[in-house]
Amino acid sequence: MSYTEKEAERRKAAVLVIRKFIKGFITRNGPINDCNKDFVEMAKRNWLMRLSKSLPSNFLKRTWPPCPYSCKEASAHLEKYYASHMSRVYRKKLTPERKLVFEQKILAEKLFKGKKANYPESLPHTFVTNRLSATDISIDTILDEKQRYCSPVIKYDRRGFKERDRIMVVTNNSFCLIDLKPKQLKMKHKFPLDKLEFIISPALNSFVLIKIPDEMKKADKGDLILKVPHLIEALTLTVEITEKPEKIIFAKTNMIEYAKPGKPGQIVFSVGPQENFFRDKKNGNLLIISRSTVGLNNT
Incomplete structure (x- = not known):
């Protein structure tokens, strides 16, 4: 196979990958399938990385970062668990005097x-x-x-x-x-x-x-x-x-x-x-x- 033919095959494969990615993006909020599963997994990974760097630090002002559609259920659970964790840490740090207040x-x-x-x-x-x-x-x-x-x-x-x-x-x-x-x-x-x-x-x-x-x-x-x-x-x-x-x-x-x-x-x-x-x-x-x-x- 000549260089030109190899280059054509490579470009054809690249087009298929890009089409699959675009279709995955378009169907990202639908049921997981062969077209969107890679995109959804990538979105989950990226969201978890962003979340780890933007977790609320103030117990009284807990602004929770937005999430992709595929992460809504996980986000709801994590927000609840993290709020419980922050509440526990806050209570543990309370002095007897502050608790009385x-x-x-x-x-x-x-x-x-x-x-x-x-x-x-x-x-x-x-x-x-x-x-x-x-x-x-x-x-x-x-x-x-x-x-x-x-x-x-x-x-x-x-x-x-x-x-x-x-x-x-x-x-x-x-x-x-x-x-x-x-x-x-x-x-x-x-x-x-x-x-x-x-x-x-x-x-x-x-x-x-x-x-x-x-x-x-x-x-x-x-x-x-x-x-x-x-x-x-x-x-x-x-x-x-x-x-x-x-x-x-x-x-x-x-x-x-x-x-x-x-x-x-x-x-x-x-x-x-x-x-x-x-x-x-x-x-x-x-x-x-x-x-x-x-x-x-x-x-």
């Missing part, structure tokens, strides 16, 4: 998501067990138990609703309100923690009514009206201690009653541009203005 956030979600308008605002912030400034007097000197949570709050008088600065302290067994006078601490209220109920409004405000058990009202004169700046945090950490989520009660109407000497008092809720607590001059009730939720992202 997640557990508290999960508890807050169960307690308040879809129930309390303040909840979305608490999402970006890690819960803190001590909200006192470094210049405040140490409250350990007045406690006979270890504090679990403390925060400045405002207490409102049951009559006249005058504001009183207080420190709210939660221990394993007690709920306390402490008066912080210049260079002096005074215990104003102390109750068994598991005996109290916490009534809140679903609206966007910092109000909580501490319901005192009937057998203790005579000594303490009635329920406690508080404005708690980090309300979701305070109630979540309190429930974490008591393990009694049923003690948080959501008001079902725009008016609730509270116990005080004589006949019960009334607290009325309304909506305005900003939060406010004040005495209604018309009827003497405590009027609580909640912020409007219009435009907020209620995640």
Whole structure:
């Protein structure tokens, strides 16, 4: 066979290979056959090589690379297995402190998501067990138990609703309100923690009514009206201690009653541009203005 004939045979064979490859490309998404099996195998190999170099590195942003049609089933399994692997690695690296942060956030979600308008605002912030400034007097000197949570709050008088600065302290067994006078601490209220109920409004405000058990009202004169700046945090950490989520009660109407000497008092809720607590001059009730939720992202 002459050189020219050999060259013609070689070109003819090359044409057949190219035609087969083109047909394999055209039928790559169909059933595997003699024409497309080589192309499909090549596509699988190339995809696996690309995948190995572009696996997600961020547990929270798992963008999975696209795949050929022939690799869809394998890709789905690999994505699932790799996500499980990343989750396991992430969990193993969690410190006890970081794990506790997640557990508290999960508890807050169960307690308040879809129930309390303040909840979305608490999402970006890690819960803190001590909200006192470094210049405040140490409250350990007045406690006979270890504090679990403390925060400045405002207490409102049951009559006249005058504001009183207080420190709210939660221990394993007690709920306390402490008066912080210049260079002096005074215990104003102390109750068994598991005996109290916490009534809140679903609206966007910092109000909580501490319901005192009937057998203790005579000594303490009635329920406690508080404005708690980090309300979701305070109630979540309190429930974490008591393990009694049923003690948080959501008001079902725009008016609730509270116990005080004589006949019960009334607290009325309304909506305005900003939060406010004040005495209604018309009827003497405590009027609580909640912020409007219009435009907020209620995640």
